[in-house]
Amino acid sequence: MSRPTRAVIDPAALRHNAARARELAPHARLMSIVKADAYGHGLLAAADALGNLSDAFGVASVEEAVSLRDAGCTKPVCLLEGVFDAQEFAALDAGSVSVVVHHDAQLEMLEAGAARASLDVWIKLDTGMHRLGFAPPRLTEIHERLRGIAAVRQIRALTHLANADHPQDDTTLEQLRRFDAATADAAIERSAANSAGVMAWPQSHLDWVRPGIMLYGAAPLHGRSAADLGLQPVMQLQSSLMAVKQCSAGDPVGYGGTWVCPEPMPVGVVACGYGDGYPRHVATGAQVLVNGREANIVGRVSMDMITVDLRGHASAVPGAPVELWGESLPVDTVAEWAGTISYELLCGVTARVPRVTKIDGD
Numbered sequence: 001m002s003r004p005t006r007a008v009i010d011p012a013a014l015r016h017n018a019a020r021a022r023e024l025a026p027h028a029r030l031m032s033i034v035k036a037d038a039y040g041h042g043l044l045a046a047a048d049a050l051g052n053l054s055d056a057f058g059v060a061s062v063e064e065a066v067s068l069r070d071a072g073c074t075k076p077v078c079l080l081e082g083v084f085d086a087q088e089f090a091a092l093d094a095g096s097v098s099v100v101v102h103h104d105a106q107l108e109m110l111e112a113g114a115a116r117a118s119l120d121v122w123i124k125l126d127t128g129m130h131r132l133g134f135a136p137p138r139l140t141e142i143h144e145r146l147r148g149i150a151a152v153r154q155i156r157a158l159t160h161l162a163n164a165d166h167p168q169d170d171t172t173l174e175q176l177r178r179f180d181a182a183t184a185d186a187a188i189e190r191s192a193a194n195s196a197g198v199m200a201w202p203q204s205h206l207d208w209v210r211p212g213i214m215l216y217g218a219a220p221l222h223g224r225s226a227a228d229l230g231l232q233p234v235m236q237l238q239s240s241l242m243a244v245k246q247c248s249a250g251d252p253v254g255y256g257g258t259w260v261c262p263e264p265m266p267v268g269v270v271a272c273g274y275g276d277g278y279p280r281h282v283a284t285g286a287q288v289l290v291n292g293r294e295a296n297i298v299g300r301v302s303m304d305m306i307t308v309d310l311r312g313h314a315s316a317v318p319g320a321p322v323e324l325w326g327e328s329l330p331v332d333t334v335a336e337w338a339g340t341i342s343y344e345l346l347c348g349v350t351a352r353v354p355r356v357t358k359i360d361g362d
């Protein structure tokens, strides 16, 4: 038997979540964000599942764009951070690729003729995140310069929202106001909404929405569960018990002996650890599901194993199924125990964990 740890990916849940985005933003086109290997779910499988529901895909590297093309994806692909050097334009000759231009060097590469094949361009404006993007008042100048470049076909504008996950935070309204002021007269297609924008800020929907995390079934809004928001988890991180040990009162468990058995008790060893992407620093009280029932993690998470308290789990024997996160234990809950966000956990599932497609009815 091979190591039982795997990430089971549910394409039907992906499609459900994309349909939810469409339902919430019915007048906008949908750019599905599949960068970072589709947030750890597997780029090609995710793009395949989302194909019919997406108007475009958003990626972070030329390599991701090329691998979508090589796999036969015919939807437009947008390089969300643009190119990192002029040579990258050569790899984009395949057409139906758009690039973001967010700083002067990228604009100058285009003006110098770096793009041989024609392509669409998104002008990125920094409306308040202070990460990537031109100052909004430069929109007209940049638009004009792009219009003078033969290889540039359609020109659009986008911005990224910094605090949309907090529906009470006025930053989003201010960002949208700045974006609107800069672009309203330009007669170009516009995009601002990430998942939180799709869910909580209808005024951000504009011509294109760009959801990521909601597609994968994690909650994009603070204080709301994914289930509440009508989303279905796409990844189940599963493993099983590889051993059950009868310990005595006073036995320390795992590295450093940070947890000591208070009484004679069974301790289960789960075949999953930080080498698989499970977070090493989870708070006391963090749990996994053994045979579908909660079991507390005890002792430190190690590279390949997690030890759990099996008191009250009489039927938990080696081979018993364990859910680390997924349908019955939301990844958002595990992220909270680990002091992080679902994005980091999903993207952090390591290469040694096989991604397995869930077959309908599994």
Ligand SMILES: Cc1ncc(COP(=O)(O)O)c(C=O)c1O
Pocket: 033, 058, 080, 160, 193, 194, 195, 196, 210, 211, 212, 213, 214, 220
């Ligand atoms: C430019 C851009 N648009 C959209 C998204 C999707 O964001 P979310 O996963 O919060 O929906 C991201 C993700 O970081 C992004 O960088």
